[in-house]
Every structure is written in structure tokens, then in C-alpha cells.
Amino acid sequence: GESVGLHLPTLSVQEGDNSIINCAYSNSASDYFIWYKQESGKGPQFIIDIRSNMDKRQGQRVTVLLNKTVKHLSLQIAATQPGDSAVYFCAENLRAGGTSYGKLTFGQGTILTVHP
């Protein structure tokens, strides 16, 4: 079946380093992607999104890269801070589907730990 794949990896970095969190998606027809951050004890929070007609989008300290050739999505966090420690989820949607809501499919999550 179609799925967004993260196998709950963990990533440990030192404060100030750059972090890269990866996500592989299997539905080549997906045309919209979104990253969420979930801190301990809280619900997921929107970080950044990207449409399939783009290959890069930048936010504040975060950049999302989309490689449609290999169906890969990544989230780059610059100058990682302890407050960035969280679980990060990617999600995909097929907006071009028959309904206006499509289906938002979440990956399993990556645990990011930032050491001071």
C-alpha cells in the first residue's frame, strides 16, 4: 500500500549543529507535503509545507527539500537548539484526488535530541 515511511529513527545532535531529518514517501502521485513537530506532552505543530511543483522551501531556520525523482523529503534545521528536541513527522497528501480533502498520511516520526 501507499505510505509515508519513517521507521522511528533517532537523531542526536549537539547544540549549534545542523540537523537533517529524512522521509521517504511511496505515493508518486502525492503533490503536497507537510512537516509537523511534536514536543513532549503536546500535540503536533505545523512547521513548514511544500508543494510538488517546488524542490525547496525555506522558513525560519528550517528548510524543506523535495526530491520527486527518488520520492524523498527532508527537513533541515539550522543551528539546532535544545528547544528543537521533539518528534518530527512528515505527512503527504494527494490534492489532485476526487475529493477536496484527499488523504493526509503521516509518517511514523523521527526523534530529534539536541544536547547542550
Add this chain to the structure above:
Amino acid sequence: DVKVTQSSRYLVKRTGEKVFLECVQDMDHENMFWYRQDPGLGLRLIYFSYDVKMKEKGDIPEGYSVSREKKERFSLILESASTNQTSMYLCASSSTGRGWEKLFFGSGTQLSVL
């Protein structure tokens, strides 16, 4: 500041009990969602609603029902709780139209069914 409030942070129930999980949003959003979150499985959609009194099944609706009598409130009902429904339940809301995928989540309810 946008807010989605779930009525309970922790809940312990017995097998067979009827369980109500309540969610209220103050953003006048049309869409509301219920997800469950289990380790290694990510977020799975149970039900969603795009308008008052409207509901649509998600990926795992079995054993659940929902109610949306008012725009700001979306309730998840476990008619007869079972141990395999022990999970973290997350409510979310979003505005309608393009960009609906930008969900605003509550802090979750950790439900334990004994």
C-alpha cells in the same frame, strides 16, 4: 492564539465502558479531526468532520463513533471500550479549502483501558 482543548489529559476506563472524549476549538474552523497515536505507527485518522452534523470515516473507524452538534465541538465516542483502544488520542481542527492540511492539534488524551 489558536487553541484546541481536549477535556482530559489522562483517562482510565474499564473494558466495556462507554467513553466520551471531548474536543473544543476556538478558531471557528470548519474541519475537525480525531487521530490516535501509537508508538511506531504515527498518527492514524479515526474520523473527521467538515461541517456541523457531518462526519466521514477515516482509516480506522471501527469501534468508534463521533458527534458534531456544534461547530466548535467534536466528540469521539468509544461505545464499548476495549484494551486495544488504549492509546493517545489527538483532536485537531483546520479551516476549509486549500491549506486544510495545516492542522491545529490539542495536547492529547492518554486513554488507558483496563
